[in-house]
Amino acid sequence: MSEPNQGLSIGQVAELTGLSVHALRFYEREGILLTSVRRGAGGRRVYGAGDVEWLHLCVSLRASGMPLPAIRQYADLVRRGAGNEEHLLTLLRQQQDRVTAQIAQLTGTLGLITHKISSYTRELAQGATGPITCTPPPRT
Amino acid sequence: MSEPNQGLSIGQVAELTGLSVHALRFYEREGILLTSVRRGAGGRRVYGAGDVEWLHLCVSLRASGMPLPAIRQYADLVRRGAGNEEHLLTLLRQQQDRVTAQIAQLTGTLGLITHKISSYTRELAQGATGPITCTPPPRT
DNA sequence: CTACGAGTTAGAGCCGACTCTAGATCAACC
DNA sequence: GGTTGATCTAGAGTCGGCTCTAACTCGTAG
Known part of the structure; x- marks a missing residue:
């Protein structure tokens, strides 16, 4: 040790x-x-x-x-x-863009999921009667 | 057509x-x-x-x-x-948590990348002299 | 002194998610 | 009626990223 x-x-x-x-x-x-x-x-x-x-x-x-x-x-x-900073910066900026895009995409999906959750919750609260309400999302 | x-x-x-x-x-x-x-x-x-x-x-x-x-x-x-709303909600909430965690993780990584980009940019602007400055990130 | 646990290598195996191949069928145009 | 292009099925192949195995070497504790 x-x-x-x-x-x-x-x-x-x-x-x-x-x-x-x-x-x-x-x-x-x-x-x-x-x-x-x-x-x-x-x-x-x-x-x-x-x-x-x-x-x-x-x-x-x-x-x-x-x-x-x-x-x-x-x-x-x-x-x-040293001497490769330009190239390094290019790589980093590319990944920065990719990550930013990913966050945007995930945020969208999160909204979708959250929306579905609230529909199901509402459905449960009101005592589900009909068939599954396939509520369309507000925006994709 | x-x-x-x-x-x-x-x-x-x-x-x-x-x-x-x-x-x-x-x-x-x-x-x-x-x-x-x-x-x-x-x-x-x-x-x-x-x-x-x-x-x-x-x-x-x-x-x-x-x-x-x-x-x-x-x-x-x-x-x-119908009749599976509870289970559906569980699944959805799990994925919601996962996505939320992912966004947090990605946001952290984005900060890291952004930090590195600004160090390299600063280094380039000042005319790099020393060896690669491996600037430690502010927080991980 | 020997048993154990953690390390070493080269290389095989696995898993998820497609992706591609071969050989056949069909609709439509010339 | 022949050619083109999209589709069909079953099944094999690919790729990235590990993960595991076998057979071996150490250093230490009992």
Whole structure:
């Protein structure tokens, strides 16, 4: 139970990021990580705080629907260092647009669901009599 | 090009819903549709306006991350008719929660991306000198 | 000293959601 | 009557993203 504060095992990183150890090795093979992970005694992976931070970003990006190849491309640019800011910005702005569109889409769907919920609730309250009232949504 | 206004071909429905004809047949096999599709001359599918409306809902739900089995379950309940409003409401409220959570998550990620964009932009404007400034996000 | 738990590799397997193929049928136009 | 284009069925294939397996190596606790 030593905690040198620098150097986490793959299991610890899995817990911190919510990824499985399998997924972590997979991400590494796929070139998602910025630097090749350090190895400790017996060839075991040793992750640093920076790795975890980066992985958190990756998890967020994945959750926002960015595919792994796109994340790898982003990682490549960051790895390559200065001189690629323009390209990086382009990628980021694209994802910004996609996420914005997704939020809009989800907000629409949420409205639809909410509308259905209120119709069913009304129906239940009034003691449903007829067949299912397939209330058309206010707007799609 | 006859348009009897009631009765659309699978191709027309594909255009209207954005699903492929393959996907439409697949959805039918999977029990996603409320009623078995009518058949016209030569066994061809004939969709009604209601089918299209339902499919639009399905597309929305899919886009909000609802898996096909869940949509089928929902369809089953609607098909079964009155007496299942409670169950329907439960399903809908669950999806409502999921979508709400998703929007929150996406909003967070959007903030992260926006933050990164502004750092890179600032960096570019000031003439990048050092190595990539991996500015930590304000909040995750 | 041995048993355990956590790690290692390469590679196979799985799941969801389509997507495509092959071979047949049909309606309509020239 | 032949060609075109949309449709039909059953079933195979694809793709992304993991997930799992087998066989092995460590380091530590009992």
